[in-house]
Each structure stands twice: as C-alpha cells, then as structure tokens.
Amino acid sequence: MVMNDNNMVMNGNDMGLNPNNMGLNPNDIGMNRPRYNLIFTTSLFAVPSVYGFYKKQYVLSSVSLVCMAASINYWRHPIPGTRKNIDLWVSKSSVVIYFIYGYTNVNTSWMRLIGYANGILMASAYNTSCVLHKLKNDTWEYYHMLFHVASVVGKILVLSYHTNDEN
DSSP states (O other): OEEOTTSOEEOHHHHHHOTTTTTSOTTSTTSSSOOHHHHHHHHTTHHHHHHHHHTTOHHHHHHHHHHHHHHHHHHTSOOSSHHHHHHHHHHHHHHHHHHHHHHHHOOOHHHHHHHHHHHHHHHHHHHHHHHHHHTTOTTHHHHHHHHHHHHHHHHHHHHHHOOOOOO
C-alpha cells in the first residue's frame, strides 16, 4: 500500500489505473500542472505561421500551426503519454522540414551562418532543458522557452529567404 498526495491509501493496482496518478509522482517537475510560460512561447509559433501564409508558403505555415497546436496541447497538462509523443514527433518533423527548406533556399553565406548559429542555440537550449528537467532543476523551463523563441527566429529566417512561391 502507498499513500498518495491526498493521504488516501492506494494499492498497487490503483497506482497504474488511476488517471489522476498513472503511477507518476505529480510533484515531479513538469507533472500535472500547466506550463503557462511554455504555452506562451509555443503560441509565438503563430508568428511564423501567419508570416508563412503571407509569403504564400502554405506548407511551412501549416507546419508551424500544427507544431503550435501539438505543443500547446501537451504543455497544458504535461504528462507522459500520447499527447507528449505527438508533440515530440511533430516538433522533430518540423525541425527536419524547416532545415530542408532553409538549406535549399537560404543562399547567402552570412544568413546561413546566422541560421547555423541559431540551430546550435536551439539544440543547446533543448538539450540543456532536458538535462535540467531530469535533474529536477526548476530552471529547465527557461531553457525550453529559449528553445521555443530560437525556433521562431529560425522559422522566420527560413521564410524570409524562401523564394519559391507555392500555388
């Protein structure tokens, strides 16, 4: 038997079946509480989505919109499961799509250098947020917010130099 946070006695079967616990400790960083800062920085993905629509880059615009929706859906109740898996799959797909578009369309050395530097910042911020989260260090969230903001900058950079209009 185990006591949960509400001082209720639970047996081993309840721990895996109770949708409010799911066998997880709700006091863990990122568990069972909306992350409003991350919802806000994820909402910034609307900027490249609207800009992409304005630039008639409907694929990139849609990718940003779907990425924003999946991420907001996860961060409103961040627990492991289907929503997290969808968010991870969509965000990683977005990185690949934007990288390919950027690599094929950003053609000035200076802007490529900025793009690569931004990519390194994104990867560093994301990896740091993951490491700090595992260490239960509260600052993980700020690094993940930085990752979101750097992602927005990178998307706008790619959209600014994308020259092939889609019809």
